[in-house]
Amino acid sequence: MSTIIQDNQQTFSVKFLQFYKDRTLLAILLSLFAVMFVYGIFFTENYLTITNFKAIIRDAALYGIMAIGLTFVTLSGNFFLLSLKETASICGVTFAMGMATGFGSPDLAGNFLVSLLAALAVGIVSGVIQGYFVGMGGNPIVVTLGGAGILYGIGAWWSDNLVINFTRPHDAEWLGTGSFLGLPSITWSFILIAIAAEIVLRHTNFGRKVYLVGANKAAGKATGHENFSMAIIVFTICSVCCAFVAVAFVAQMDSAQSNYFSAEFGSSGDMTILVIATVMVGGNSIMGGYGSTLRTSLGAIFIAMVDNMMVLQGFNSGPRIVGVGLMIVFSIIVFGLFAKGSRAQE
């Protein structure tokens, strides 16, 4: 009895110290990383400027929005989608088709609203179909791996693997390159979507259901919240986020191709893996039920900060991918060690 009371009376800092005493290696690694990060912040030229910070958030916005969508999937215990970039590419192709040709009818060519709705519709359809298969009991990884191949194949087939161009004065410019109050539109959308997602997850019935189904599928089923409808809804949310990112990206580039989000997107290799990495670096539990979109947004900004720092230091793409990859593996191991002994290990 007395020992229990003593345990309860231990302050947080004592527990914290005890934790690091038990895991010396982890502590050394963490502090090494922190030192490197702080060193980088102060000894990289032009790093601590407002312009650079704007650039960082702008970078983070593109995959941050996708990652926020993916957070819903992860929180509901459905792991992640491997078809993120393919969904984005087919939605981008749809949007560019609408802007360039208006899907065959010249009246609609360049109509922003119709193109946007078409792209979102494609996203919704692909999300619903994949969510349906996952809800039926398929494994999310395998289903979305198959979905990725099919979506990419259809997108490339439809666009004939060509670059679809549309000329500059178009209705979507405000989204692609426009800015508002000094910040680019894509940054504003990132902020708004992050706030909206946080409110939905914390303060609505649906958000609590997501946590419930993710934390305990059996309990969710027993209380009438089956994973079937949940999988469809979260996959749709994620795909719509991908569609939005694709639209913004295509509006910025004035063109689309089915390969736009593949291989060497941005700096860190694969778009899909980068988005999944963002969710993990934020520290969301991949088994579901624990985490938030705020963590994901911070993870996106953190990855963008490290990547930006390495760019400013003049590294090639190889070391940069190694850096981001190391960061992912490291954060997975750290969060895994933190969670060791809790429910998350099952």
Add this chain to the structure above:
Amino acid sequence: MENFVKKLTKDVDLSFAILLSFCVYVFFALNIEVFFSHNISFAILERFAVLGLVGLALTICIIAGEIDLSIGSNAALCAVIVVKLTDPLGAPLAIIIGLSVSTLIGATQGFVIAFIRIRAIVITVGTLMLLRGVALLIAEEKTVMLTDFRVPDFITTKFFMYFSPASITVIFIFILVGIFMRYTKYGREIYAIGGARKEALTAGIPLRRPMIIAFALSGFCAGFAGTVIGLKSGTAQGLGLQYLLLAGTVAAFVGGVSILGGKGGVLGAAIGALTVNFLNTGLVFYALQVHFVQLFTSVLLVIVIVFQTMSRVFDSRQSRKSLLATIDERKIALLEKKKSSKFGK
């Protein structure tokens, strides 16, 4: 033979795999004149040397109840190392170094998974990116090439009409791994932790050993596939070979593994890989673009997933029905017993 038929009727997924592979082969054999010939069989076996290995790697991981997403990067890394080292060190030494690096990476992954007890998909997504970066770093962001293209000629020499050293080695690896998985204690442990992890751990099977063995085997197979591809083409890229993941997954799932783990085998992996090979080789004759190959491979995967899910749902419904039926029977028997005892009074 009787044993085999019994196995087929018991294992629905395996018989479906054989049926599917037969259908694909017959479809192409009927539509393409030259498909049923010695040269095409040789070509199929040559492709089998790569795809079969990747399928085998994923099959082992899925049997252990996990999935290894990093095999594409692992293969690319091994290809880069082998191609880069072949010039200064000679092919045999380079192959040994490349394979041991791949195996070591796999074993490390297995160790981390068993030590922290996280799901493999989590850590292998990280290593997918990390290994790709390392491969880029080693290749110095260029395409690595052999200077003397005659060095790897021994890999493609043809003998016995159908075989090359690569395909013979791969078939040999298949047989060895099959024996290992089926008849040794270590192989059976992999099945045990995949099929029923909690029960296996309670029964005293260590998690670490089978996990390390499974991932080391998968790393070895991925590395071997990368070596064969790299030496055959004489070039290697850090960002290449990502398509192997899809092809390997399709091969493994067509071969009848279950994502829940503990089910499937080497024979299934071979059949699955052959099916994918038939499809890929057949599509070559239609001169389609690359994305069509990807499209059709994915369609094959979706067909298999739908079949597996349906059969699982059907199975659980059947077992529930039979359970309910036995309960009903017992109730009726009990009632009748009561009735008869009443009348007896």
